Amino acid sequence: MSVYFGLAIALLAGAPQEDKDRTSWTISAEWVYTAAGDAIEGGLVTVSDGKIRSVSSGDGGQLQCFAVTPGLVDLSVRIDRGWNAVEQSREVTPEMRVVQALDWFDEGWMREARSGVTTAMVNVSDRNVVGGMSVVVKTAGASPQARTVKADSVLYGAIGSAPSSSNHPAYGRPDDFYSRRPTTRMGVEWEWRKAFYDAALAQRDKSKQVAGTTELQKVLAGEFPLMIQAWTTQDIRTAVFLKEELEREGLGAPRLIVDAAAEAWREPDLLVRTKTPVVLPPFAPQGRTGEGSFFALETAAQLDAKGLLVALSGHGARQVSQRLAYQPGYAMRGGMTFDAALKTVTINPARMVGVDRRVGSLESGKDADLVLWSGKPFELSSAVIGVLVDGRLILDPRQANK
Amino acid sequence: MNVFTASTRAAAIAIGALLLSANAAADGKLAIKAGKVVQGPGMPEIDKGVILIENGRIAAIGADVKVPWDATVIDAPKLVAFPGFVEAHSARGMDRPNENIDPAAFLSVRDSIDPVNFYFEDSLRWGITTINIQQGNNCVIAGQGMVVRPMGITIDEMTVKTVSGVKLSATPKAGMSAATQAQALRKAFGDLQRYLEQLVQEKKDGNDRARREALFQGRDLEGENAKGRAMEGSAWKVAGLELIPRGEIDEKQVPLLALVEGKLPAFFYCGRPMDVHRALEVARDNGFLARTTLVISPACYKAADVIAEAGVPVVLEGPVVFTETDPLTGAETEIFVPGELKKKNVRFALSSANTTTESLWFQAAQCVGRGMTKTDAVASVTTIPAEILGLGKQVGSLEVGKAGNVLLFSGEPLSVTSWVEKVVIEGKEAYDRSKDVRVKHLMAGKAPANTQAMGGSASAEKKVVCCEGEDPAEHAKHLEAEAKKKDKGEGEDK
Numbered sequence: 001m002s003v004y005f006g007l008a009i010a011l012l013a014g015a016p017q018e019d020k021d022r023t024s025w026t027i028s029a030e031w032v033y034t035a036a037g038d039a040i041e042g043g044l045v046t047v048s049d050g051k052i053r054s055v056s057s058g059d060g061g062q063l064q065c066f067a068v069t070p071g072l073v074d075l076s077v078r079i080d081r082g083w084n085a086v087e088q089s090r091e092v093t094p095e096m097r098v099v100q101a102l103d104w105f106d107e108g109w110m111r112e113a114r115s116g117v118t119t120a121m122v123n124v125s126d127r128n129v130v131g132g133m134s135v136v137v138k139t140a141g142a143s144p145q146a147r148t149v150k151a152d153s154v155l156y157g158a159i160g161s162a163p164s165s166s167n168h169p170a171y172g173r174p175d176d177f178y179s180r181r182p183t184t185r186m187g188v189e190w191e192w193r194k195a196f197y198d199a200a201l202a203q204r205d206k207s208k209q210v211a212g213t214t215e216l217q218k219v220l221a222g223e224f225p226l227m228i229q230a231w232t233t234q235d236i237r238t239a240v241f242l243k244e245e246l247e248r249e250g251l252g253a254p255r256l257i258v259d260a261a262a263e264a265w266r267e268p269d270l271l272v273r274t275k276t277p278v279v280l281p282p283f284a285p286q287g288r289t290g291e292g293s294f295f296a297l298e299t300a301a302q303l304d305a306k307g308l309l310v311a312l313s314g315h316g317a318r319q320v321s322q323r324l325a326y327q328p329g330y331a332m333r334g335g336m337t338f339d340a341a342l343k344t345v346t347i348n349p350a351r352m353v354g355v356d357r358r359v360g361s362l363e364s365g366k367d368a369d370l371v372l373w374s375g376k377p378f379e380l381s382s383a384v385i386g387v388l389v390d391g392r393l394i395l396d397p398r399q400a401n402k
Numbered sequence: 403m404n405v406f407t408a409s410t411r412a413a414a415i416a417i418g419a420l421l422l423s424a425n426a427a428a429d430g431k432l433a434i435k436a437g438k439v440v441q442g443p444g445m446p447e448i449d450k451g452v453i454l455i456e457n458g459r460i461a462a463i464g465a466d467v468k469v470p471w472d473a474t475v476i477d478a479p480k481l482v483a484f485p486g487f488v489e490a491h492s493a494r495g496m497d498r499p500n501e502n503i504d505p506a507a508f509l510s511v512r513d514s515i516d517p518v519n520f521y522f523e524d525s526l527r528w529g530i531t532t533i534n535i536q537q538g539n540n541c542v543i544a545g546q547g548m549v550v551r552p553m554g555i556t557i558d559e560m561t562v563k564t565v566s567g568v569k570l571s572a573t574p575k576a577g578m579s580a581a582t583q584a585q586a587l588r589k590a591f592g593d594l595q596r597y598l599e600q601l602v603q604e605k606k607d608g609n610d611r612a613r614r615e616a617l618f619q620g621r622d623l624e625g626e627n628a629k630g631r632a633m634e635g636s637a638w639k640v641a642g643l644e645l646i647p648r649g650e651i652d653e654k655q656v657p658l659l660a661l662v663e664g665k666l667p668a669f670f671y672c673g674r675p676m677d678v679h680r681a682l683e684v685a686r687d688n689g690f691l692a693r694t695t696l697v698i699s700p701a702c703y704k705a706a707d708v709i710a711e712a713g714v715p716v717v718l719e720g721p722v723v724f725t726e727t728d729p730l731t732g733a734e735t736e737i738f739v740p741g742e743l744k745k746k747n748v749r750f751a752l753s754s755a756n757t758t759t760e761s762l763w764f765q766a767a768q769c770v771g772r773g774m775t776k777t778d779a780v781a782s783v784t785t786i787p788a789e790i791l792g793l794g795k796q797v798g799s800l801e802v803g804k805a806g807n808v809l810l811f812s813g814e815p816l817s818v819t820s821w822v823e824k825v826v827i828e829g830k831e832a833y834d835r836s837k838d839v840r841v842k843h844l845m846a847g848k849a850p851a852n853t854q855a856m857g858g859s860a861s862a863e864k865k866v867v868c869c870e871g872e873d874p875a876e877h878a879k880h881l882e883a884e885a886k887k888k889d890k891g892e893g894e895d896k
């Protein structure tokens with residue numbers, strides 16, 4: 001192999017013009033990992049009009065590589081999370097929709113797409129307590145409409161120090177932006193509870209209805225999940241206790257997902273008790289990660305063994321080796337099996353937010369989102385050499401194979 | 403207990419554990435029987451191979467090596483033996499990596515290295531057995547580096563090579579511009595030249611100030627130091643230097659003079675492509691180009707032609723993939739830097755100084771992922787760094803006569819799921835994963851009983867670390883046992 005893959009990516013623009021809009025392909029590989037049932041040795045995937053038509057044994061595909069996996073799904077992709085991705089005039093803004101702030105042309109999309117992430121959920125930034133509604137999109141595609149997989153996928157918010165960081169009370173001359181509440185962690189927790197109790201109250205007394213009440217009521221009714229960023233075990237506890245409290249009080253049954261649950265290993269039983277799915281942040285070489293949390297390497301394996309739905313995330317990392325495509329490798333380093341690790345970046349996250357009918361596995365009828373690998377997936381010594389989103393070639397493996 | 407004592411103690415415990423096994427085969431014979439022996443880049447693999455190490459050196463290697471009756475044997479039929487990785491340049495493991503004085507070539511990292519720094523323990527865990535410690539990049543001319551093995555609790559035990567070279571930087575240090583940095587580099591060598599010329603003039607004038615100063619400072623003025631020697635080197639010369647007994651030359655100027663005379667290697671940092679030209683110019687003008695290694699950031703691949711023409715090797719600091727952003731469109735292109743260097747025939751070593759994986763092993767694996775041959779990728783973390791350090795005949799591969807630095811991997815050496823199970827340095831067992839306290843902490847978050855490892859969130863540190871996460875009944879039992887121990891005087895705090 002004389003051409004280096006990094007260069008091949010630069011040459012993508014040189015892919016044959018007629019392939020630009022082509023959405024029908026046959027792809028063969030020594031291994032096809034479907035994330036739905038057993039892997040197929042010597043497999044062929046047929047794609048037409050952007051959908052998977054068949055997955056079977058076979059060879060001689062128009063595109064060839066060592067291994068094929070489903071396109072990767074990242075529920076915490078953290079693209080485009082600048083200051084315009086959270087409304088800071090209030091702390092509780094469930095009615096805000098991050099989709100209104102998306103830059104569909106952000107270079108981050110291509111960065112994710114060419115490293116294998118084909119479906120991404122974008123959440124509001126963690127600077128608000130209850131931030132707003134997330135959206136699930138494809139990382140590539142013709143238009144925002146075509147790229148949207150699920151609008152209003154979850155209500156997203158944060159517990160911990162992020163929503164109160166830099167805030168201060170309005171003493172002296174309250175002339176700066178951060179003269180606002182909450183200023184403490186207990187303030188953050190109070191905001192969460194007040195928001196839900198007010199929403200429940202407004203259910204009985206319509207005059208108490210304000211902007212955002214509807215979204216909170218829908219969370220209580222379980223219409224879409226509630227996703228809370230909670231890095232440390234203390235924050236995970238708070239999120240779980242909030243859910244249990246709302247249930248106990250008869251206000252509803254929120255479907256909680258914990259995001260960035262680095263310390264989930266400390267008290268996994270809390271999560272097991274409430275069957276809470278978790279999204280884990282990128283693995284940290286020395287264990288230390290966001291908000292002073294410690295992320296043990298065995299976390300994913302441990303939670304999976306306890307029957308929890310686990311998803312990994314790349315947090316939009318710029319470094320190739322930190323992106324989602326390599327996170328399952330680190331989970332395997334922490335004792336996870338290959339099959340389980342594959343699911344943490346494909347079907348598990350798809351199931352968590354209810355997009356598994358369209359993406360997350362290689363099955364007939366699903367979207368043709370595929371990742372083509374030069375070697376065993378998730379090894380650092382393998383590279384993503386081809387990517388298809390809705391049957392469109394985003395990264396051409398023929399350049400790498402030359 | 404404050405954080406400092408907690409971490410120091412953790413280090414002491416961890417290193418103590420490592421040392422327990424360290425002397426098992428000291429100066430004796432050690433035979434390693436491995437399921438597979440990978441000798442080095444481009445060398446044959448031996449199934450069921452035996453490595454016999456005598457007095458720290460590999461005495462025999464092969465499938466049919468007879469194990470002497472008095473050799474200690476490590477029987478590892480499931481493990482893969484591999485040469486220890488070599489770190490060509492690192493500014494870690496020190497009290498503070500940057501010295502604010504410049505030029506500071508008279509200083510040595512020897513006085514700054516902290517043997518119980520976690521970095522050395524991390525190195526063992528990642529299979530790095532030879533490390534060139536140099537001062538940080540935030541310098542003009544920094545001190546002299548040295549080559550160490552990550553083993554031992556004194557600097558003398560760790561020393562492989564007392565002087566590995568002088569560190570310089572072509573990238574402006576904090577608070578300086580490119581112009582002032584260049585000026586500072588020129589001034590250092592200009593000052594050296596003026597100083598030497600003055601010495602010669604004073605000697606000719608019969609002024610013995612330098613001699614009196616040397617005597618006053620108690621410098622050695624006998625033997626070789628009593629003799630004068632004409633200036634060597636290829637760039638500039640000071641006529642009449644043979645008149646000056648070498649012992650009379652100010653110690654502060656000696657290392658720079660050695661550099662100019664071509665007697666010391668140089669590690670020249672280039673953080674930007676533009677710095678490459680500066681570094682090569684300074685090295686050329688002062689006669690040490692032939693002994694220069696550039697320490698480059700990924701962006702410096704753009705200067706690969708210039709580097710190739712100068713014929714100097716490089717150490718690549720940072721990620722192997724560089725992301726180029728088009729200033730007009732914002733579009734990003736990923737450049738595989740070692741691939742670019744290889745194309746231009748630049749000899750390169752990788753470095754674990756990167757924020758992504760912090761290991762040589764994963765850096766090499768990524769190179770394979772990007773299409774580089776395993777031979778080239780492995781060479782860039784073993785034999786090439788060894789050659790850069792002038793230790794090409796000592797370390798970097800498993801061959802007869804070389805140091806017995808052997809890693810035992812749990813699986814394929816470049817796989818993300820493999821672990822370094824054991825490390826042997828010069829025939830001594832330096833690391834055993836089953837006894838590694840901190841790896842357990844990194845894996846499970848919990849430290850084994852009766853140890854204290856770093857890590858854990860602020861909230862967790864308030865808990866009883868010894869049995870955190872266990873159920874209250876277990877905790878109570880533990881506290882009881884601890885109390886009994888204290889009664890018998892076995893407490894940890896005696």
